[in-house]
Amino acid sequence: MATTTPQHTVEGSGPGAPRPGGSGPARIARRLRIDRRYLPVVGTFVVLALILAIGGVRYDNFLSVGVLANLFINNSFLIVLAVGMTFVILTGGIDLSVGAVLALSAVSAAYLIDAGVPVAVVLPAVVLIGSIIGLLIGLMVHVFEVQPFIATLAGMFFARGLCFVIAPESIPITDETFVAIAGWDTWIAGQWRMTTSVIVALVVIGIAFYLLHFTQFGRTVYAIGGSEQSARLMGLPVARTKVLVYVISGTCAGLGGLLFAMYSRSGYSLTGVAMELDAIAAVVIGGTLLTGGTGFVLGSVLGVLVLGLIQTIITYEGTLSSWWTKIFIGVLLLVFVVLQRVLSLRKT
Amino acid sequence: MTSSPSADRPVVEMSGISIEFPGVKALDQVDFRLFPGEVHALMGENGAGKSTLIKALTGVYGIDAGRIVVDGAEHRFSGPGEAQEAGIATVYQEVNLCENLTVAENIMLGHEPRRMGAIDWRAARRAAAEHLATMGLDIDPASSLGSHSIAIQQLVAISRAMVVDAKVLILDEPTSSLDADEVAQLFTVVRRLRDQGVAVLFVSHFIEQVYEISDRMTVLRNGQRVGEYRTSELDRLELVSTMIGRSMDVLEDLHVSTEHAVDVEQGATPYLSAVGLGRKGDVRPFDLDVYAGEVVGLAGLLGSGRTEVARLLSGADRADSGTTRIKDVPTRLRNPRAAISQGIAFSSEDRKSEGVVGDLTVRENIVLGLQAGRGWMRRLPRRQVDEIVDKYMAALNVRPANPDALLRNLSGGNQQKVLLARWLATAPQLLILDEPTRGIDVGAKAEIQKLVAELASQGMAVVFISAELEEVLRLSHRIGVMRDRHKVAEIVNSDDVGVDDVVELIASGGEH
Numbered sequence: 001m002a003t004t005t006p007q008h009t010v011e012g013s014g015p016g017a018p019r020p021g022g023s024g025p026a027r028i029a030r031r032l033r034i035d036r037r038y039l040p041v042v043g044t045f046v047v048l049a050l051i052l053a054i055g056g057v058r059y060d061n062f063l064s065v066g067v068l069a070n071l072f073i074n075n076s077f078l079i080v081l082a083v084g085m086t087f088v089i090l091t092g093g094i095d096l097s098v099g100a101v102l103a104l105s106a107v108s109a110a111y112l113i114d115a116g117v118p119v120a121v122v123l124p125a126v127v128l129i130g131s132i133i134g135l136l137i138g139l140m141v142h143v144f145e146v147q148p149f150i151a152t153l154a155g156m157f158f159a160r161g162l163c164f165v166i167a168p169e170s171i172p173i174t175d176e177t178f179v180a181i182a183g184w185d186t187w188i189a190g191q192w193r194m195t196t197s198v199i200v201a202l203v204v205i206g207i208a209f210y211l212l213h214f215t216q217f218g219r220t221v222y223a224i225g226g227s228e229q230s231a232r233l234m235g236l237p238v239a240r241t242k243v244l245v246y247v248i249s250g251t252c253a254g255l256g257g258l259l260f261a262m263y264s265r266s267g268y269s270l271t272g273v274a275m276e277l278d279a280i281a282a283v284v285i286g287g288t289l290l291t292g293g294t295g296f297v298l299g300s301v302l303g304v305l306v307l308g309l310i311q312t313i314i315t316y317e318g319t320l321s322s323w324w325t326k327i328f329i330g331v332l333l334l335v336f337v338v339l340q341r342v343l344s345l346r347k348t
Numbered sequence: 349m350t351s352s353p354s355a356d357r358p359v360v361e362m363s364g365i366s367i368e369f370p371g372v373k374a375l376d377q378v379d380f381r382l383f384p385g386e387v388h389a390l391m392g393e394n395g396a397g398k399s400t401l402i403k404a405l406t407g408v409y410g411i412d413a414g415r416i417v418v419d420g421a422e423h424r425f426s427g428p429g430e431a432q433e434a435g436i437a438t439v440y441q442e443v444n445l446c447e448n449l450t451v452a453e454n455i456m457l458g459h460e461p462r463r464m465g466a467i468d469w470r471a472a473r474r475a476a477a478e479h480l481a482t483m484g485l486d487i488d489p490a491s492s493l494g495s496h497s498i499a500i501q502q503l504v505a506i507s508r509a510m511v512v513d514a515k516v517l518i519l520d521e522p523t524s525s526l527d528a529d530e531v532a533q534l535f536t537v538v539r540r541l542r543d544q545g546v547a548v549l550f551v552s553h554f555i556e557q558v559y560e561i562s563d564r565m566t567v568l569r570n571g572q573r574v575g576e577y578r579t580s581e582l583d584r585l586e587l588v589s590t591m592i593g594r595s596m597d598v599l600e601d602l603h604v605s606t607e608h609a610v611d612v613e614q615g616a617t618p619y620l621s622a623v624g625l626g627r628k629g630d631v632r633p634f635d636l637d638v639y640a641g642e643v644v645g646l647a648g649l650l651g652s653g654r655t656e657v658a659r660l661l662s663g664a665d666r667a668d669s670g671t672t673r674i675k676d677v678p679t680r681l682r683n684p685r686a687a688i689s690q691g692i693a694f695s696s697e698d699r700k701s702e703g704v705v706g707d708l709t710v711r712e713n714i715v716l717g718l719q720a721g722r723g724w725m726r727r728l729p730r731r732q733v734d735e736i737v738d739k740y741m742a743a744l745n746v747r748p749a750n751p752d753a754l755l756r757n758l759s760g761g762n763q764q765k766v767l768l769a770r771w772l773a774t775a776p777q778l779l780i781l782d783e784p785t786r787g788i789d790v791g792a793k794a795e796i797q798k799l800v801a802e803l804a805s806q807g808m809a810v811v812f813i814s815a816e817l818e819e820v821l822r823l824s825h826r827i828g829v830m831r832d833r834h835k836v837a838e839i840v841n842s843d844d845v846g847v848d849d850v851v852e853l854i855a856s857g858g859e860h
Contacts, residue, residue, distance in 0.1 A: 037492070210466070213467070214466035214467045215465075215466070215467065216458060216460065216467070219453065219457055219458070219460065219467070220458075222446070222448065222449060222453075223446045223449065223457055225448065226446030226447060226448035226449060227444070227445075227446050227447070229444065230444040230445055230446055231446065232427075232428060233406075233408070233428050233438070233440065233444040234428070234432075234444065234445075234457055234458060234508075235427070235428045235429035235430075235431075235432040235433075235458060236429070236457065236458050237429070293446065293448035293449075294448050
């Protein structure tokens, strides 16, 4: 047997590839090349910084810790939704049910508390409602091979309808324990206000990051997004993973409903209409490809912050109708989608 | 069977395997065995059942009857994961990895080392680098897989197979998109693995490669096992006749002669004439005339611009310079539809994604082009459909001869025939064939070549593209030589022109 190993060097890649032009710029170029996967997220970050700069120039006290802290407080439920949505979109799917599931969870929480069920039972129960709906959707997608779009659309109608069956009117939440949990806050360094919701959102982000990058489940999510066929042939647990991403998204929606109930101290059937679209927009602006396989959960968080900041700016402007938010989000979405397209075209 | 085992006990023993698809009996009572430390070639024509047998062994298909024994234990695989756990690793023709992930991630996917429950990325990257090193691959494990050539991806896929210490490595058409150097590198790796005691199952249409690498072979025909032979004891002629089940003189008979050069009269108008046609980044401006009744071959290496020329001629890509004249009338071929209406049919090299519709039946696939040309409102009468379908299925010898079989259940070669039938059914005046014989076996290849020659002699203009120079030489009346996206030469074919001459032209770029 030949012991000499033919060294196969691929042009332009790898540390072994000699490059013209010395080491300094070459290393930067190589770094940039490897970092290409992070480019969309970097783009989102730049946009975020840009909006902050614009706001800072135009308005006094815009660039304050308070504004940023409130950004997290007011969008904690959307962050949780976007994190769940990221899992689904990474596999190449979509979840349209999350807005309605959020409402269902909030309404259920208000209804159960109103009926005298202890908060310690209500909190896990309403999150579980989301998980169960997610599980049903996941099974529909996997076992019956229903398009995710249709399966989650059905889930959306189902959950929204159920809201009205439970309570057509808004139910205020007055339970002391619940209000205490919702109203609890702490000040980081005496300036940054953190509420229960924000802490929950941060924990969710942390768990999601761990799941996606440090577990086999997470790797399978990315593999399915890259090529479901390949993932299957590689012997990865495709079926289980595909169901699980919808369970995660449903659970996040259930949790989001709870956060929304804390935020609004009530449960109302018409909350969260079209919020699934905000979540999808945040994920896309955060650099996740709708075709799956590429994206980061931190990008989605940045996406939510961008959306929130636009809203804050419109509010600061005062004279603009809040619908301008939608217009800006629309433009931004378009820019990002085109940008991603250009990036992926340049790659090939 | 005909030879004694080289090792004491086979690592894989399949007996009486049968698999049936609706309308197709893919495998019929097939026995197969594989010994450790050997390279075993699985041979057979398209549709003989090679792919099906592999998929049975890798757990992709469930078997209807038979036993699979791996390493002394009987298995019933219900998915690829289980087969992998039993030590069977597979590298498919279309590399089945994830291009969105890095090389290291692909190699380790599903087998990442853990530390306290979490994936230990540093250890994973190190392990991946080690596996790459044992394969003699010097690439950055952190680079994205999609940035590498198919050849490298293939070797990465093998590295991945070795992560699990596979006892059996299945290589399904691994060399079909590799150049000679890459094949040599692959074979080095394969031999090394064999010497380590891995049983390698090798499937390829390249008979020379099979003889170069394999120790033993099993031949399948029509879903049945014909026999198992030592490679050294079966010569090429015997092998081919065993595969096709006929003696070689039939093949000789199919030998198409180029004697009948078309008598293009002085001043005759070509069917299609391209003047200065080009597209930035794809192919430099070229001139090309195609006359009725003539086969124009395009020769060149992979990526030399052969396909790009075909795409420009067929309207699949839009030219940004030059003109196309059809029967001396300047015509802009803005899209494939415009080309089709001018009688130009283009059969793409990428039959999987640009040609066949797997979920339709053979019949539906054949009349697809014809029906599209008529418009969907004017349905073809059933009797006419059957007539056309029967005619072309017989002419092309499509197997199984069942028009109701789903196309995806057919082998690659037969899918190619159906694709050809689709274009022929539209009665084109210019037929552009891009690699019509790639990945298909000797018998089907000869049939397609014969058909092309016949079509030309009946007055059709044909542009024929193939990576195999012998084939181009055998069929073409004139040959355009491509190199670096540039048409460097055009030669009139004759008996004096050999492969060497064309290679010489490609190598020299037409400058002597």
